Each structure stands twice: as C-alpha cells, then as structure tokens.
Amino acid sequence: MTEIVTKGRAGEQLYAVLQEKASEVYGSGSTVQNLTKMSAGASRETWSFDVIDGDGTTVPLILKRDPVVYDSDGSIVREKKGTGVSRTTEGQLVELGGKAGVPVPDVPFYLEENDHTTEGFIMLRLEGETLGRRILREDIYADARTKLAYQCGHAAACVHGIPIEDVPELSSMNVSELLNNLGDQLSSVDHPYPGFEYGLRWLGERHDLAGNRHTLVHGDFRNGNIIVGPDGLRALLDWEIAYFGNPMSDLGWICVPSWRYGHMNKPVGGFGEIEDLLAGYEAGGGEDASAEAVHYWSVFGALRWGVMCVGMAFTHINGPHPSFEKAAIGRRTAETEYDLLRLVD
Known part of the structure; x- marks a missing residue:
C-alpha cells in the first residue's frame, strides 16, 4: 500500500x-x-x-x-x-x-x-453509489429504486424530528425570507428572467401551501447527496447548508426536475413517487406533509436552483476568475426556467 x-x-x-x-x-x-x-x-x-x-x-x-x-x-x-x-x-x-x-x-x-x-x-467511507445518473440507470440498483422514495421520506422525517435545542447554532429562514433573498439575488443581475419572476410571484401568492412547521432542515436533500447500495439507502451526505426552516423544503428539493436526471416520470429523485415519499415520511414520524406542500416546495426548489445557475453564470462572466465549472452550471439557466414553468402550468 x-x-x-x-x-x-x-x-x-x-x-x-x-x-x-x-x-x-x-x-x-x-x-x-x-x-x-x-x-x-x-x-x-x-x-x-x-x-x-x-x-x-x-x-x-x-x-x-x-x-x-x-x-x-x-x-x-x-x-x-x-x-x-x-x-x-x-x-x-x-x-x-x-x-x-x-x-x-x-x-x-x-x-x-x-x-x-x-x-x-x-x-x-461507506460502500455504495452517489452519482445520481448511475443510481437511476444501473441494473444493480433496480431493486433499490423501488424503495428509495419511501426510505428517503423516512430519513427526512428523522432529520426533521431532531430537537432544535440539541442542534448547534444555525441560521433561520421562513418562506418569506427565502423568497425575498431569491428576489434580491435575481435583481442583482442586469438581465430579465420572466420565468423566474413569474415563479417568485406564483410562490408569493400561495404562502398558505407552504406549511408553517419550523425544524432542522438538511438543505440539500436530493439524489446525488445520498449513498445507495443494492439494498437501498445507505447514507445521507452533505449537511453543510443545514438551517432552521420549513421541513417541506427538503421534500420539495428532492423532487426538483434537475435531480431526476432525465427520468421525469418519477418525481422523487427520478426513482419514485410522491405517495411513497409521504408514506415513508409518516412512518418516520413526520407531520403535516401533503402532496400540495411538496409541489409548492418543488416549485420553490426549481426557482432556487435556477437563481443559483444565474449566479454561477454571472460570476463566470463578471468575476475575477472565469471558471469552466461555473460556466457549465450557468448554461443550465434556461433549462431550469423551463422546468419551473412546467411545474406551475
């Protein structure tokens, strides 16, 4: 060695x-x-x-x-x-x-x-796969895909059930603050994005669908941040943007079209159904979850990812250090804007 x-x-x-x-x-x-x-x-x-x-x-x-x-x-x-x-x-x-x-x-x-x-x-270091496309494509994970949505729902419920008083100090944001933050980021670039602007208005007019629970939120709960083996979910990774907020944002984030890697007929990470995600969430002790709330937060997630892509694009164009990675992500702006409009259609 x-x-x-x-x-x-x-x-x-x-x-x-x-x-x-x-x-x-x-x-x-x-x-x-x-x-x-x-x-x-x-x-x-x-x-x-x-x-x-x-x-x-x-x-x-x-x-x-x-x-x-x-x-x-x-x-x-x-x-x-x-x-x-x-x-x-x-x-x-x-x-x-x-x-x-x-x-x-x-x-x-x-x-x-x-x-x-x-x-x-x-x-x-655990054995298993983290690349979303391989999880969705390779035969070795065929059985795992049938239960991943349920297992992810159960894991999310366990995250959201962690007592806030046990958690280290984190930032805290409600839905209005999150939307204002995204709006400010979008306004900071000198370019129109009518699809994202419509998404902001759509979300702002439907606050009642968001839910009002306040828990620990993983923040990046999606296909690509999990380890999967032939037996199913083995680990949830990348807790680095955790915060206190609405737990339904995690369930919506895993349903954002970009994290389905082309498998659009399976809304949960490209591998499962909303019903299975919610069943696992309930079995794990999760409360007040609904398909309507998940849809609301998936729209929010598409907007969030789109604004992140915009930021990457303009950092590449205007920043001191052009980056191929930022340019490649920024190029997905149109795709995410289209995804958002399909979700609210």
Whole structure:
C-alpha cells in the first residue's frame, strides 16, 4: 500500500496531521495509507484514506475540511472558510442524525484548525453509489429504486424530528425570507428572467401551501447527496447548508426536475413517487406533509436552483476568475426556467 497517493505539499502536510490523530484514536502503531484527494472546491476539500490499526484492521475513512492555501515553504498563509456551516458543525449534525435514526456514516474524530490544517471532520467511507445518473440507470440498483422514495421520506422525517435545542447554532429562514433573498439575488443581475419572476410571484401568492412547521432542515436533500447500495439507502451526505426552516423544503428539493436526471416520470429523485415519499415520511414520524406542500416546495426548489445557475453564470462572466465549472452550471439557466414553468402550468 502507498502512504500518500496525492503527492506534494498538501498531501505530505495532511499526512502528518492524520498520522498523529490516527495514533490518538486507534492506538500507537496505527498508520495512514492511501491518502488521496478526491475533490477540491470553493467550500471544501474531500480526501480518502485508510487507517491500519495495530491489529492490522483496515478502517476506510473520508475527510472533509476547509480548503487551504500554502506558501512556498509549505506553511498555511490563507485559510478560506467554506460556505454554510463550519466543518465541526457539519460533523456534529451528522452525529445527531445518526442518533435520530438517519442513515449516516459514523464520525470517529475531528481536525482542529491550527498551523498545519484547516478545520475538518472524518467519517467512515461507506460502500455504495452517489452519482445520481448511475443510481437511476444501473441494473444493480433496480431493486433499490423501488424503495428509495419511501426510505428517503423516512430519513427526512428523522432529520426533521431532531430537537432544535440539541442542534448547534444555525441560521433561520421562513418562506418569506427565502423568497425575498431569491428576489434580491435575481435583481442583482442586469438581465430579465420572466420565468423566474413569474415563479417568485406564483410562490408569493400561495404562502398558505407552504406549511408553517419550523425544524432542522438538511438543505440539500436530493439524489446525488445520498449513498445507495443494492439494498437501498445507505447514507445521507452533505449537511453543510443545514438551517432552521420549513421541513417541506427538503421534500420539495428532492423532487426538483434537475435531480431526476432525465427520468421525469418519477418525481422523487427520478426513482419514485410522491405517495411513497409521504408514506415513508409518516412512518418516520413526520407531520403535516401533503402532496400540495411538496409541489409548492418543488416549485420553490426549481426557482432556487435556477437563481443559483444565474449566479454561477454571472460570476463566470463578471468575476475575477472565469471558471469552466461555473460556466457549465450557468448554461443550465434556461433549462431550469423551463422546468419551473412546467411545474406551475
């Protein structure tokens, strides 16, 4: 086995940090192997690695931490804080979810911010698929697809049932604040988007459909942020934009057309029906859920994703650093505007 797959300053410095933590958590004689950078973005870095403990047992792990910038001698000179909640808070939310019955990876330890690393948390690396298109296409997941909508509904209910007093401090937004925020973002670009503007008005005129519960909200509950095996849902990932708000927004978000990956006849993530999602939600202890509320929040979700695409496009055009990724996402603006209009037709 190889200690560091991703070579260079970042891998070497992180290896030393993880080696020290592995010895603390798993005992002296434990070693870090196969340290590999999986992704790096504006909000986080993701690394995969194994710990081999003193008995020879392999523990597969994933690290999520804030991105770092190094100077020429390898020291950290600038630490870019990620968007959303802190990495420590995200790890704590994952742990709370596990205690509440949400399928999540275990979180064995955290990294504190210091001269050698940014803040991060470590979770077990689970087997399974996260890419939405593969989940919907590959035969190995055919049986899983028949029960995923129910399982996702059940998991969402468990998230929303976590007592607010147990949750770390988060932002709080009601439907009016969310709509005002999207309206402000849309107004900040010098370009007309009549479909999105109509969607804002449609949602504003139908507040009564939104519901009025106030709970922990995952914030990015969708196909693409779950781990799926042949047996079904194995874990809910990416809690980094969690907040306090209307729980129906999670159920609507998983039904946004963009997260169906072309399988438009299956409104829940491209794999299931609203009835199954709601049945699972009720079985998990969820309250006051209805198809009408899910539809309202799926319209909201289409608008939200569309405004995010607009933001990416104009950041690419007007920002200091043009980005192929932002341009590719921004190009989907017309698609999301069309999706929204189909939902309200």
